[in-house]
Amino acid sequence: MSVIETNSLRKHYGRIEALKGVSLKVEPGQIYGLLGQNGAGKSTMVKILLGIVKKTDGDAYLLGEPAGTTNVRRRVGYLPEDHQFPGYHTGRSLLHFYGELYGLSRDERTRRMNEALDIVGLKKRADSKIKTYSKGMKQRLGIAQSFFHDPEVIFLDEPTDGVDPVGRKEIRDLLGELKKEGRTVFVNSHLLGEVEMISDRVAIIHQGEMVREGTVADLTRQANRFSIGLADGQEFPAAELKEKGFRVETANGKAEVELPDGQSIDPVLELLWAKGLKLRHLVEQKQTLESVFMQMVDKATDDTDRRAVRKARPVTARRVD
């Protein structure tokens, strides 16, 4: 059973269509990354799943139940983007407050919050007022409050915002730990490198539409493009392969071979074998998630509107006598 499932999910804010029929499934124990530009609909998606905003149409299920019910919210954790904790709380009192809302006993709250604050490195400042925290500290407290009550699913909206590189690494490690414990983590982010490093599956959402979805490996694989290296002193048979319809580029002792559509790498390997050449390097080429994302976004934008290009205004000079 999927932990999260949406079918043709739509959301309108007046005339603005924030989600245009998004369907996705997230399986248990995954780290699922939802990518998109600002305003793409990522946060709206999460808010519908948590019952914070109401869907216009379609279906959304969380942990097998209709999304947004009080009972379901008890089993999930959430860190919103641009969150603002009440400044009159200390880190500890805030977790006590939220823990009570989750129905945890005092002993349970105390034990879990100590663990969580320790994990996010806030134990020493736990009794300071939140209004004295830095942005990074608030972010870490936000992450602590999202998982300290032992949820099955954790939604994190831009979890590394305002966190320094060391802190980001810690957060990535923490998410890995949470995954190991069998929790499902749903991450919204526009920091593609972060998502690429931690996510099992990724969806790209653009202007309210799902444009790509799959494992990180699937998305970043560059189909039909291989890097091939031979033993020292051997020359790559580029001309013969070009005659057979392959595109070949050589540089730095390696050859980049692009297969024609429908063709496999086997004919290339057979040719090398027949010519007695010794293979030392064979790698299917990949792209970064960022380049995939940019391609997807550009393609989607091409289909719709083009981003306005700002040009300098012409200046006319007039002679003043």
Place this chain on the structure above:
Amino acid sequence: MRNFVAVMKDSYREAVDGFVIYVMLGLAVITILAVALISFEPNPADKAFPSLVSNFQQVFRNRGADIEEVGTKVKIGPVVAFTPIALSYSAADIQKLDSGTGYAGKYKMKLTVSPPATAGGRAGGQPRMVGNFQDEALLFPTVVYAWSQPKTPEQTVLMKDPTGGTGEAPPAGKMPQIEVVPDGTDPEELLAKKSAEGGRWLMVAVPKVTPKEAEGVTDEMMADFIKNQFLVHGDIPGVTVTRRAGAAKPNYEFDVEADVPAGAKGWPHAIKYFFGQLTFTESMAFGPAVYFVQDKLVNTIGASVTLLVAVVLTGFFIPNMLRKGSLDLLIAKPIARWQILLYKFVGGLLFMLMVSGLAVGGVWLVMAVRTGNWNPTFLLSIPILTFAFGILYALSTLTAVLTRSAIAAIVVTALFLVFMWGSATVKLFADAWRMAVAKEEDKKGLAYTIIDGTYYALPRYNDMLKLNGQTMVESYCPQSMAKMGRRGDQPSWGPAVGISLAYVGVFLSLAYLRFTTRDP
């Protein structure tokens, strides 16, 4: 329940986070200390009894049970209690019969009732009251007869101002010139006619007691009357009265034995301040003095300031919760939206409960310690003030949900408070005016309809404070003051609480509808 407790704790943290709450609590403590410096020193008996019996001029009909407005036809203004004839009551030869300490104990004295020393009236030359008899010896029996009756017919009389408008008393024993207005005659026309003839004439309403009825008053009735006056004005129940024979006409003399209980509400006290260094008054009935401090200083002035400050301070609570990034965190928790809104509202009330609890509870405690009066009625002010604040806070909540602006919530609520106060004040003046005018048709009209309609359509914030004050009067003061307080149209708890509660319900329901149907 766990959610409720959690939100209450959160509200408490929010309330005590700023410095303003500490300023308010500090002011409450200062008020308590200021009240603690007030001392109440009982007057000695030879001063207290003459002061007490001087109040006997004020008489309540139906053997002291009724309050009745008489003289509504009097142009000079409403007569608020039944004061048929301004006789003079004096106490002399006062002796304490037991050796107990303090003013409580048994006393005996001679009580003399004599005709008015000044047949005219009080300062300003307005006659306060007149009798309809020229025989001075029948004045006291007339009063006693009127006192004993559930309802005495009235008659309108014209009286020539005995002072001639100077305000000075006429010679002793000289009764003013009286002209009884015959049935079927328009008193206004007769007044105009007499005034044209010369002199200053006034129109008053007086009890219609015939000489025969007055002559029928027995010594027992007179004794009962005096006993009842001690109870009504002094809160002294154990009194025996025997008429003395041989008093010179037109006076009446009585032997009185009074068993004064400790804490008698009508016993005069000297009210002093700062360890007796400053004297407010040398003689004031104990109950009204306590009432004045608690109701007027704390409930009226203190409450108004507290309500206004509380409106400002709590005006930030809901908008802060509704801030972007703050609300999402809360809504994502397993708590229903109606719970968030309702509990947050109750949390705001908690703030008022804390402040009023400290101020009222503290004042009550120090007053109880200082006076020995542990009557808990004043503590009723705590829930009443909290409830009155609840009306305002419900509106503040609605405004905050609609606008998400603390400034809007504060301004709208403060304006509503001022509007309610203004409506109540205008109604007060309108009611007083209606009591003063004679003709029924003068008591109606569009202006009155608007004033009454506005007042009755608004939450009964003022009624609740008025009822609270009246409850305190009845609890702390002698019956005479309590009866006086009940004159005129009295609000009742049912509509006062019910309509206010309806407003709270409507405000919160609208806020809930908006809160649950709008995406944050």
